Amino acid sequence: MPFDAPSRTPSRARAMPRAIALWLLAVAGMVWAMVAIGGATRLTGSGLSIMEWAPLSGALPPLSAAEWDRLYQLYRGIPQYALVNQGFGIEGFKQIFWLEWIHRFWGRLIGLAYALPLAWFWLRGRIPAGLKPRLLGLLVLGGLQGAVGWFMVASGFEADRTAVSPYRLVMHLGLALLLFAALTWTGLALLRPRPAVAEPAFGGLRRQVKAAAWLLVGAMLAGGFVAGNRAGLDYNTFPLMAGRLVPEGYWGLQPGWTNLTTNIATVQFNHRLLATLAGLAALGAAFAAWRRLPPGFARSACLGLGAAVLLQYGLGVATLLAMVPVWLGTLHQACAVLVLGMALLALNGLRGPERRH
Incomplete structure (x- = not known):
């Protein structure tokens, strides 16, 4: 617990x-x-x-x-x-x-x-x-x-x-x-101890932020395979990869599971896909918080998460197009931790009261 x-x-x-x-x-x-x-x-x-x-x-x-x-x-x-x-x-x-x-x-x-x-x-x-x-x-x-x-x-x-x-x-x-x-x-x-009273608007929004957070973690780990295989030095265009949405040879290695960890086309595409899904989920949660929550910690944290995701996505695209210069690649990795921190702030702000057993 x-x-x-x-x-x-x-x-x-x-x-x-x-x-x-x-x-x-x-x-x-x-x-x-x-x-x-x-x-x-x-x-x-x-x-x-x-x-x-x-x-x-x-x-x-x-x-x-x-x-x-x-x-x-x-x-x-x-x-x-x-x-x-x-x-x-x-x-x-x-x-x-x-x-x-x-x-x-x-x-x-x-x-x-x-x-x-x-x-x-x-x-x-x-x-x-x-x-x-x-x-x-x-x-x-x-x-x-x-x-x-x-x-x-x-x-x-x-x-x-x-x-x-x-x-x-x-x-x-x-x-x-x-x-x-x-x-x-x-x-x-x-x-920030748990609130004494449940906020009705928090429940559904917390599930949205939690989904975004798990997608963000998945994108970060996928980014680790991009880094480990130096996959950022290939397919340096966006949004297409060598003129295709799904790159040629996406599932070209045998056994199949090795594509997920060592195929350059696959690991870069997966990182792009997870980052896009995570970004959409985070922006959706930020929009919902802006519409449904009163001013306060939870609303600000959700909006901060959306802003951090936009920054990180932009840095990722810039890093790719520039063929991973050291300073930009380092900034992209550091910003990933910022995004994770903002997701934790949002989840903390959206907590409900402690359950009584």
């Missing part, structure tokens, strides 16, 4: 729901930045530059010429160097190394920003009743995300590979979105 803010009773007087909510939302913001940095890391081909997983010692960058040379020699042994970056020298290696190091260092900062306040709130007895299991679960999820990140990177060291596995990339992206959503939802539930 989703966590909701507890009622304020004397027995919970020492709890600090607002402070905990702001802390969780701040960590969610750090995860948002992490997704953007990860997008830039992938687009620049920097993700394979560090071939060691050293959670503690890796927090420090190379501090000597010998250490730089050692890491460079490791990198020269993987296919990406031989097939993509051969001969670019240690200065070229340093350029891709620093972005991946920042990506991992930011992940360590997120871990500290979560674990240290959690310990403080816990030891001082400031956590509301019923919230401790959720907070521990988020801690485990964050640790799992780090392990999956290395699992993804390690796939890029395999023979004849110059990038990571699309499957592992989508797994890593999906966990990041899940972590962001769980942090944001828990923080919002603490800041």
Whole structure:
């Protein structure tokens, strides 16, 4: 059952729901930045530059010429160097190394920003009743995300590979979105307890927003397969793909299910389709909120969702037509998290009163 803010009773007087909510939302913001940095890391081909997983010692960058040379020699042994970056020298290696190091260092900062306040709130007895299991679960999820990140990177060291596995990339992206959503939802539930009285207009609209939210998540994961297969470098026209609505060879691979994950024509078409359906659903919900809801948090959140979807769709088309420049691709990935955040705000604003059992 989703966590909701507890009622304020004397027995919970020492709890600090607002402070905990702001802390969780701040960590969610750090995860948002992490997704953007990860997008830039992938687009620049920097993700394979560090071939060691050293959670503690890796927090420090190379501090000597010998250490730089050692890491460079490791990198020269993987296919990406031989097939993509051969001969670019240690200065070229340093350029891709620093972005991946920042990506991992930011992940360590997120871990500290979560674990240290959690310990403080816990030891001082400031956590509301019923919230401790959720907070521990988020801690485990964050640790799992780090392990999956290395699992993804390690796939890029395999023979004849110059990038990571699309499957592992989508797994890593999906966990990041899940972590962001769980942090944001828990923080919002603490800041905005459920209303005491049901709003009749909320029921149907909440179902609309929920449908839009699931379509948005589907479009984001489909976008992960586009990124993993570098499918954005093909079919750089819109709305048609090589002059066709459904591209030729849409179901050309065998077995059939592999088209959904490795066929460039299929993964790009599916991303376009899901993004369009999600955009229409979100805009429909925003229009319904504008027509049916009085001014307030729920109405503003639904309108914000519609605006965020329009921005993201425009960025997606621009990224495709420009053949995925790094800055635009990174912005498109970062805006996807904004859209997810707006969907969560809208769902939070449309909640009904707590069910009594």
